[in-house]
Amino acid sequence: MNALIPRPRLEVAPGAVHVPGWLTLEQQRELVVACRGWATGPVPIRHTKLPRGGVMSVRTVCIGWHWQPYAYTRTADDVNGARVAEFPDWMVELGRRALVDAYDDETAGEGYTPDTALINFYDAQAKLGMHQDKDERSSAPVVSLTIGDSCVFRFGNTETRTKPYTDLELASGDLFVFGGPSRYAYHAVPRILPGTGDPATGLKSGRLNITMRVTGLADPRSSVVP
Template sequence: MSALFPRPRMEVAPGAVHVPGWLTPGQQRRLVAACRAWAGGPVPIRHTRLPSGGVMSVRTVCVGWHWLPYRYSRTADDVNGARVAEFPEWLVELGRRALAEAYGDEAAAAGYTPDTALINFYDGQATLGMHQDKDEKSSAPVVSLSIGDTCVFRVGNTATRTRPYTDIELASGDLFVFGGPSRYVYHGVPRVLVGTGDPATGLRTGRLNITLRVTGLQDSS
């Protein structure tokens, strides 16, 4: 988008910023192709089983570090024991550009070095309950990218899963960043709007959500 027509930007809460249409169609296609490759292994995409015995309706694959409730590991000990795919430098750069776009702080963005990505695939029935992203040892912002079907994204507060919260729609190409006072807000996806995506992204159905994070962990391997 040109400087004459700047991207709309909305601060949903302090530190929680929504930038619609941030990813170009080409960037979306590249991300879909990358996610499709990661979904095939070395650790395949799967429905995560929770300690309670429940199974998440979204399917997840990880890059850099493997998330399993409620910790990170270099190896997928709950799947096949394999080491997860390496976190690519181009994804670090994308995260930095996203942070600069959301916060307008080039210096902070330059120091942002995500080392893991959680990639969730939502079919038409998948949802994600209200939760906090708090398994990381770092309080650096989380960068969230959406591709495919639009979803209802619920942004809550830092104290409880219940109200007050705000519902917004995240469409294909949208960027959402939460950091600072909103780093540990409860958030979730109560609904996906089936059939709202554009197959030109490379994703015929469903929704991809890619969240870039800084684990704050040291590799002991």
């Protein structure tokens, strides 16, 4: 097998950085095992129902806080009423290292304490339309990890769902961080590239995407963000 050619770190926009191949194969395998465990409960993975009746094509499970459009809660009242799994300390450390490496700054991870992660699974037909991650009360960066099949990732601007935007390929093991001026940029996943993942990750097909966030919430009761 030919050796992979390293891809350069890319600043897509101020505060938005793509770091190819950031996760080792072993780290990817460990994350797949962890995500499989979370997907079976206490709140199982599901297709999220939207307020207007639509259903998202990606399947989602959350840890730390449960997300449903457009609120964070400790319990999954739209699924089974159970409290979601705790956000582990090792993922906090992973998020901090991600910021250090993405921003090439040893101090970038200081004080960064993600308390929730949305874990999305995309099959070959799944996609995600242009949207902003704005249901958090914190403007701390979002840390996104890809495992499995590559995808076309569309990263836009903070003002509109339309152009200008940049399309790039996120592959297994890649890190994407967006914070600062790009924290509320619109972004989307218009297409999955089936068959591009490495089964050695433990994921035979599809794309696993883990996005770590800081909710800025402390109240264990239902907390709707205006």
